[in-house]
Amino acid sequence: MSSGCAVFAYRYLDIDWQEAPHGRAPAVATGIKRMWNDRLVFTYQGDGDLACIGTCEAIHALNRGENITIIFVNNAIYGMTGGQMSATTLLDQPTATCPSGRIPDLHGYPLDLTDLASRLEGTCYVTRQSVDTVPAIHKTKRAIRKAFEASMAGKGSSLVEIVSTCSSGWKMTPVDANKWMQDNMFDYYSKGDLKDTTKG
Numbered sequence: 001m002s003s004g005c006a007v008f009a010y011r012y013l014d015i016d017w018q019e020a021p022h023g024r025a026p027a028v029a030t031g032i033k034r035m036w037n038d039r040l041v042f043t044y045q046g047d048g049d050l051a052c053i054g055t056c057e058a059i060h061a062l063n064r065g066e067n068i069t070i071i072f073v074n075n076a077i078y079g080m081t082g083g084q085m086s087a088t089t090l091l092d093q094p095t096a097t098c099p100s101g102r103i104p105d106l107h108g109y110p111l112d113l114t115d116l117a118s119r120l121e122g123t124c125y126v127t128r129q130s131v132d133t134v135p136a137i138h139k140t141k142r143a144i145r146k147a148f149e150a151s152m153a154g155k156g157s158s159l160v161e162i163v164s165t166c167s168s169g170w171k172m173t174p175v176d177a178n179k180w181m182q183d184n185m186f187d188y189y190s191k192g193d194l195k196d197t198t199k200g
């Protein structure tokens with residue numbers, strides 16, 4: 001697991017954790033999985049971590065087909081450090097570092113890392129989900145299970161993106177943030193399986 005708001009997950013989930021330098025979780029997970037092939041190994045990373053600081057490690061681990069699962073929590077900003085623009089920030093979306101919204105000429109375009117992952121030979125299961133409704137939570141749980149089973153069966157790399165909110169960073173109430181995500185994020189980051197070669 002790398003840095004970001006998810007860093008406190010080790011306090012809540014009673015499993016073996018390893019902290020990695022920011023963005024480097026897929027490289028650390030590679031080493032752990034290769035040492036202990038019988039273990040389930042996953043990373044838990046935000047968009048700042050996975051799609052900005054650690055893009056290189058993520059792409060290469062996925063492309064090598066490491067038998068790990070990457071859980072990618074995409075809230076379109078660097079949450080923990082104050083809501084700065086990240087690679088996945090939507091066009092026109094305001095953040096602490098682009099208060100007038102993301103402008104393509106100045107900041108470039110939102111990076112769809114999950115789509116990129118789906119085009120790599122090493123990936124077997126790539127999906128995009130959310131946890132904004134009870135049915136969506138159930139779907140996400142099933143997706144994570146499927147990814148974990150693929151990792152344990154040695155079928156290659158899996159990536160489960162979970163499109164998320166950051167109410168404090170977005171400066172909205174949790175209810176408004178949920179609605180903003182549904183109205184804006186799902187258009188660009190459309191939900192569903194992007195790749196599934198796990199059968200057979």
Ligand SMILES: Cc1ncc(C[n+]2csc(CCOP(=O)(O)OP(=O)(O)O)c2C)c(N)n1
Pocket residue numbers: 003004005006021022045046047048049050053073075077078079080081086166
């Ligand atoms: C190499 C490195 N650069 C910067 C930081 C500072 N840092 C800590 S958390 C964070 C933002 C994390 O954002 P994200 O990964 O999107 O997770 P979120 O907090 O939104 O869940 C940053 C930049 C760091 N710890 N290490």
